Amino acid sequence: MTAWLAIIAPAWIAGSILALLSAPLGCLVLWRRMAFFADALAHGTLLGVALAAWWQLPMGIGVALVSAAVVLCLVLMDDDRLPADAVLAVVAVTLLCLGLLTLTQLTNQQANVLGFLFGNLLELDWADLPLLAGSVLAGLGLLLYIWPAQIKLATHEALARIQGINPTRQRLFFMGVLAGFCAIALQAVGSLLISGLLVLPALTARLWSSSPKQMVITAFIIAQLGVTLGVWGSIWLDIQTGLSIVLILAILFFIALMVSKLAKIKFRSAR
Template identity: 85%
Template sequence: MNAWLAIIAPAWIAGSVLALLSAPLGCLVLWRRMAFFADALAHGTLLGVALAVWWQLPMGVGIAIISIAVVLGLVLIDDERLPVDAVLAVVAVSLLCLGLLALTQLTDQQANVLGFLFGNLLELDWADLPLLATSVLVGLGLLIYIWPAQIKLATHEALARIQGINPARQRLFFMGVLAGFCAIALQAVGSLLISGLLVLPALSARLWASSPKQMVLLSLLIAQVGVTLGVWGSIWLDIQTGLSIVLILAILFFIALFFSKLKTLRFWSAERRR
């Protein structure tokens, strides 16, 4: 049992720490309607990793380069004739293909492709936790700093402008925090599943929350449950950790959706009886 705990404990702690940032950030992604952008950035991490390995740079530098390129690219290709969600979907798929091509053709990381795609928290050990915790704390600090302005922009952008909030600057701040999260979440759930870790707890919480604060707290709880069950499930089922975590979060979402629908049906039935 002690041998199992030595492997699982660092992974579970790392996932739980990561969830502290993913839950509130995921809520903000929903409120700002930027889920597709988060998906594009998440897929871009794969190309960032490939460039970092190829140029022998730190992984974070490669991801930062791609994140900046994605933001600038979206500004350049912006066209009112094209739906934003469709453009972001094309960008996400293109980055994923380029990342896979670069990883397999330009680097010697072919054996690690599955880990980059689906994550593997179980490879973390105790020595990795301080850096992860520090990165999450920095991310939380930045998120707390921009939170009031982001909430105002999400609820009423015109009023936020009158109050002196610069939407473009705040969007860049938000994108920076999101890119940083993608970099530190890569090992946990992989490039393909980062958006799932972000969005699923927030979506589940939105079904039951009656206020933004309640939504964040519920999202935190759901993310922690998903990480815990996902880490243990990956051991029992012998599958990739990221797959297990996101699958658990998806199951929790559909359970929440089912009971929310049931509650609504009961409410309407009671109203009809009256």
Template identity: 90%
Template sequence: MTAWLAIIAPAWIAGSILALLSAPLGCLVLWRRMAFFADALAHGTLLGVALAVWWQLPMGIGIALVNVMVVLGLVFIDDERLPVDAVLAVVAVSLLCLGLLTLTQLTDQQANVLGFLFGNLLELDWADLPLIAGSVLVGLALLIYIWPAQIKLATHEALARIQGINPTRQRLFFMGVLAGFCAIALQAVGSLLISGLLVLPALTARLWSASPKQMVIMALCIAQLGVTLGVWGSIWLDIQTGLSIVLVLASLFFTALIVSKLTTSTSILAKFWSSRR
């Protein structure tokens, strides 16, 4: 047991630290209706890694370059004739294909493709934890700084403008925090599953919460539970850690959804039968 803990503990702690940022950020993604954008940035991390390996640069620089390109590209191709969600879907799949092509054809990282796609927390050791913790603390500090303005924009953008909040600047701040999280979470769940780690805890919490504060707290608890069960489940089932974490989070969401619907249906039926008596 002690030997297993020596391997699992760094991964478990790293995942738990990431969940501290993913839960509130995921809530904000839902409130700002930017899930597709998060998906595009997540897929862009793979291209950033591929370019960094190809050009022999630090991975953070490669990911940052691609994220800046994504933001500028979206501004350039913005067209009122095209649905935003469709454009983001095209950008996401294009970035994923370019990343895979670059990684497999122009670098010697073919053997690591699955790790980049689905993550592998178990490869982390104790020496990696300070960097992850420091990055998450910076992300949380930035998120706390922009939180009031982001909530106002998500609630009523026109009123927020009247109060002097600049939507463009706040959007760029939010994109920056989101891009930073994608870079940190790449090791945990891979570029394909980052959006799942972001959205699923917040989506599950939304089913049962009555206020934004309650939703964030519930999302934090769900994210922590998903990471814990996912890390241990990946050992038990011998599968990729990222896959295991996201599957657990998805299971929690669908279970909560079914229970919520059954509870609502039972309540409706009870009211119906009581009115018939």
């Protein structure tokens, strides 16, 4: 047991640290109705990693460049004739294809493709934790700074504008935090599953919460539970850690949804 714990403990702690940022950020993604954007940005991390490996740059620079390109691309593609969700879906698929193509054809990272797609927390060791913790704390600090303005924009954008809040600047701040999270979550759950780690805990919490504060706390608990069960489940089932974590979160969501619906039916029948 001690030998297993020595291997699993860094991954377990890293996932728990990551959940500190994923829970409030995921709630904000839902409130701002930006789940499709988060998915496109998550797929873009793969292209960012590929470009960084190709140009021999730090991974963060590659992800930052792609994130900026995604924002510029969406601005240029803005058209009343095109549904926003469809445009984001096209951008996400294109980024994924370009990332896979670059990673497999122009770099020497072919052996790591599955890890980039689905993550592998078990490759983390104790030396990686301080950098991860520092990155998460920096993200939390920026999120805390923009939180009041983001809440006002999510609830009533017109009123927020009257109060002097700049929606464009706040959107850029939010995109920056989201891009940073995608970069640090890549090893945990991979490019394909980052949006699942973000959205599923918040979506589950929304079923049982009556206030924003309660939703964030509930999302954090669910994220921690998903990470814990997911890390141990990946060992037991011998599957990718990211797959295991997101599958656990999906199962928790569907259980919560069924229980919520049954409770609602029971309440109506009692009336």
